[in-house]
Amino acid sequence: MQFFWLYIDDLLGKGLQVTVIIELLFYVSASLIPLALPLAILLSSIMTFGNLSENNELTALKSSGQSLYKIIRPLLVVVVIIALGTFYFANYVIPVANLKWQSLIFDIQNTKISTIITPGVYSHELDGYVIKVDEGKGNTFQGVLIHDHTTPNEIKTVRAESGKIYKSRNGKYLFFEMKNGSVLEELEPQTPQFNSGKRVVSKYASHSARRSSFDHATYKIDVSGFDLQRSKEDLLKDKHEMLNVFQINTAMDSIQRKGQDIINNFLLSIKGLHPYLAAHSYQKHSIKQLEDKEERERTLQVQDYSIDFEQLESTQQIAAIEKAQAAIRKTKKNLIGQRDFMKSLEKDMDNYMVEFNKKFALTAAILILFFIGAPLGAVVRKGGFGAPVVIAALLFMIYFVLLSIGDNLTKTGTLTPFVGMWFPSMVLAPMAVFLMYSAANDHPVNTREYWIKLIRRVVKSITLNKAQ
Numbered sequence: 001m002q003f004f005w006l007y008i009d010d011l012l013g014k015g016l017q018v019t020v021i022i023e024l025l026f027y028v029s030a031s032l033i034p035l036a037l038p039l040a041i042l043l044s045s046i047m048t049f050g051n052l053s054e055n056n057e058l059t060a061l062k063s064s065g066q067s068l069y070k071i072i073r074p075l076l077v078v079v080v081i082i083a084l085g086t087f088y089f090a091n092y093v094i095p096v097a098n099l100k101w102q103s104l105i106f107d108i109q110n111t112k113i114s115t116i117i118t119p120g121v122y123s124h125e126l127d128g129y130v131i132k133v134d135e136g137k138g139n140t141f142q143g144v145l146i147h148d149h150t151t152p153n154e155i156k157t158v159r160a161e162s163g164k165i166y167k168s169r170n171g172k173y174l175f176f177e178m179k180n181g182s183v184l185e186e187l188e189p190q191t192p193q194f195n196s197g198k199r200v201v202s203k204y205a206s207h208s209a210r211r212s213s214f215d216h217a218t219y220k221i222d223v224s225g226f227d228l229q230r231s232k233e234d235l236l237k238d239k240h241e242m243l244n245v246f247q248i249n250t251a252m253d254s255i256q257r258k259g260q261d262i263i264n265n266f267l268l269s270i271k272g273l274h275p276y277l278a279a280h281s282y283q284k285h286s287i288k289q290l291e292d293k294e295e296r297e298r299t300l301q302v303q304d305y306s307i308d309f310e311q312l313e314s315t316q317q318i319a320a321i322e323k324a325q326a327a328i329r330k331t332k333k334n335l336i337g338q339r340d341f342m343k344s345l346e347k348d349m350d351n352y353m354v355e356f357n358k359k360f361a362l363t364a365a366i367l368i369l370f371f372i373g374a375p376l377g378a379v380v381r382k383g384g385f386g387a388p389v390v391i392a393a394l395l396f397m398i399y400f401v402l403l404s405i406g407d408n409l410t411k412t413g414t415l416t417p418f419v420g421m422w423f424p425s426m427v428l429a430p431m432a433v434f435l436m437y438s439a440a441n442d443h444p445v446n447t448r449e450y451w452i453k454l455i456r457r458v459v460k461s462i463t464l465n466k467a468q
Contacts, residue, residue, distance in 0.1 A: 003028050007105060020104075027101035034090050034362050038369050038399065041079060043392040045373030046380070048075070050388050053381040068440040072374055083366045090359045091244045099242040117141070117165070126174075129221060139165050144178055146219065157184040158219060176219040183217075185210045241355060248356045252349060259345050266338050270331065353417035354410055361421045368425055369399065371432035375439030399424050 003025075052058040061071055117123050119141070123131045128150035134143025144163040148156035160181030167174055186209035243251060309317065372395065380387060402424035410420030419426075437443075 024101055024104050027097045027104065030094055030097035034086060034094070035400075037082070037086050038362075038365050039392065039396045041082065041366050042369040042373040042396055043388060045075070045079075045370050046377040046388040046392055047384070049374050049377030050380055050382045051377075051384070053378045058378055062442075068375070068378065068436070075374070076370070079367060079370045083363045086366060087359060087363045090362055095242045095244055102241075126221060133163075141165070144176065144181070146176065155186050158182075159184075160217075172222065174221040176221070178214075178217050178219060180215060181217065182211060182213045243352075243355065245356055245359055248352050252352050252356075255345060255349055255352075259342065262338075262341070266334075270334070350410065350413075350417050354407075354421060357418050357421035361425055364422070364425045365399065365428075368428050368432050369395070371436055372428060375432075375435040378439045379435070379444075399428065402427055 049058065052061075058071070062068070117131055117133055117136075119133050119135045121132065128148070130147040130149070132145045133141040136142055140162070141164075142162050144158070144160040146158040148158065158176075158178070158181060160176075160178035162180070163176050163178035165174065165176055309320070312320065373392070376391065376395075377388065380391065382388060406415065406420040406423030409415040409423075410417050415423070
């Protein structure tokens with residue numbers, strides 16, 4: 001349902017076949033399995049041990065000398081197999097499913113290019129064009145208005161009483177077949193310029209315009225950027241969501257090498273801006289070719305031709321200051337651009353690390369939720385679909401909230417990808433240890449008296465530690 005609400009505008013009114021919708025939902029449902037499996041493990045473990053405990057079968061097993069750890073052991077083997085299968089599914093199947101459904105949804109979005117036009121609304125979907133129609137249905141519209149901004153320093157406006165829209169056979173062009181309209185072409189007004197004598201050099205004299213009318217005309221728009229056929233899945237396969245852990249590791253190594261090369265080249269370019277540093281760099285590479293040791297040492301001696309700023313004339317000082325300011329501004333601009341690029345590179349690496357850790361964290365979450373559900377079912381002593389469903393829903397809600405918090409904090413840069421993806425496991429793991437210990441030792445954790453005694457014991461321990 002969430003997927004349908006997100007892409008409802010792209011799916012409606014396209015005349016899609018039922019098989020296409022089923023194929024799309026099939027690929028999308030693959031991404032729901034990692035979210036459903038932890039809930040399934042949690043619910044089934046609570047129900048299983050709740051039934052055993054409610055029918056006193058768990059008590060009979062313990063009275064025969066079997067500990068809870070030994071009773072859980074066969075089920076643990078099954079859960080480990082499920083967890084490993086989940087990792088394999090998340091590592092190899094889900095990336096392919098993500099590639100398939102995202103490629104398919106792009107193809108669906110481009111099934112009818114006319115759907116980008118909504119009557120009464122200015123459409124900015126096509127780069128360089130603003131299109132508006134008063135009313136229409138299908139491929140026929142009334143009151144067509146097209147603003148063409150593709151030509152620099154020129155504004156072109158096309159109006160027509162009615163028109164039809166269709167794509168070329170190769171899908172690279174969009175044609176408007178219009179009737180009874182006009183075309184207005186005008187140059188953008190230029191900024192006036194002044195000389196030192198305050199005399200206007202140029203005004204708005206170049207702001208010329210031309211208007212023409214037509215009874216029937218065809219307007220062509222290049223939409224090759226919208227052409228993404230399903231056969232072009234290679235365009236999306238390098239995204240972090242479409243890779244397994246081995247491909248992610250290779251991609252991260254490639255990004256790190258690329259970033260280091262960019263930093264080294266940037267440092268060399270910064271050094272080359274100053275003549276003194278440029279000379280040093282030139283000598284450093286030149287002396288490697290000299291065989292004579294004395295000649296090499298003489299070449300290394302750089303003469304100091306520094307000039308005292310106070311000895312310069314006023315005009316030379318002003319020129320020197322302006323030149324230094326221009327160099328600093330240029331260097332600052334380059335540094336800001338380099339900083340922004342490195343931030344985008346680091347964000348890209350974080351996305352890869354999120355997907356890398358998510359696959360392992362999912363496997364660990366299944367094991368942790370099993371160790372929460374099994375002892376909880378033994379303590380609650382309720383089976384069936386009543387209390388176990390309510391308890392599992394509440395616990396899974398906590399798990400999902402923790403997962404969302406970790407994901408959002410990772411996206412904002414507050415947490416590292418490792419901590420963000422493993423955040424639910426870090427919080428729930430102590431709960432699993434506590435419940436397993438309490439259930440194995442028959443502690444009544446479902447009673448208020450037990451928690452009162454536990455809190456008193458903790459407070460007393462803290463007080464003794466402070467006194468010591």
